[in-house]
Amino acid sequence: MSIDVEQLQSDLMAEIATADLDALEAIRVKALGKQGAITGLLKTLGGMSPEERQVQGPAIQGLRAAVADAIAARKAALEAEALDAKLATEKLDMTLPVSTGPQGSVHPVSQVMDELAEIFADLGFAVATGPEIEDDWHNFTALNIPETHPARAMHDTFYFPDEKDGKKMLLRTHTSPVQIRTMMNQSPPIRIIAPGRTYRSDSDATHTPMFHQVEGLVIDRGIHMGHLKWTLETFVKAYFERDDIVLRLRPSFFPFTEPSAEVDVGFTWVKGRRVIGGDPAAGNGGWMEILGSGMVHPKVIAACGLDPEEWQGFAFGCGIDRLAMLKYGMDDLRAFFDGDLRWLRHYGFAALDVPTLSGGVGA
């Protein structure tokens, strides 16, 4: 049997060289398919004498490989050509507006926390955190809150079932335990704020069982009430972005500060709404309580292992939700935590365009 392998190869190669994609597939079937010419040649190897097979075997295999390669190369070239043609004619209009999918927004509480961190960072305060599930030593005892204090009562505080070692675990009722944790873990001088969630058994238009506070703590040598007053004034002016802020420190009592002061901010009536700013002495406004503060009690400093003769400091605690309501004009605290999308869209802040204090609100 005489097979002209070379002739077959040159015929196929010539066909492949000018084939389009459809013709290429037809050639592949005709040469390499089940009934194809080369497949047929491979089948004849079985009937050959060993000597003949030694010659024809490599020749036919070589033919098969050469044709398969040529088909693959032509196919790749045709596809590349098609892509080039497509790229040359297709145009993208870069000026078309991008359609964005649904977008979330920054919750006012997160927004205010960011603003607080930014204001206090400028004053050299770091942000500290602590656990929301606390033990009663950090939440009460170390803060000089006696066993008999009403804040410890079950109807005010969410307790967990008693631990085996007798430890009482609870949802922290204020951010003040972060003062304790910070004083125990860092050495003075200390300047921190601690924003976070707090919990009390309370629910009405101005109280929710979960709410947010920010704690401030400074521990250093020679710290006095003047430092506290200046810091609070600077903070409140920066937060409300007004220079005409007037503060009033009222003597008060907290077990963990001595002396203690409640701090009121002056507001002015504008079109039936209270607007923070202005001096109530002018007659068109009044005072609004915004935070509790005082000089850290020597017993608290000692409970944290520091010498109160050497180290003094001030602390304050402030409701973040209330700060947000006062600045951004919300009336009902409960709406903060309802997760109503209409409320969030109205009061939320754009994630990538958050008005920062350095940029100015609405910038």
Ligand code: PHE
């Ligand atoms: N922890 C107090 C509260 O929750 C606030 C406070 C903090 C007062 C720090 C004085 C100093 O009411």
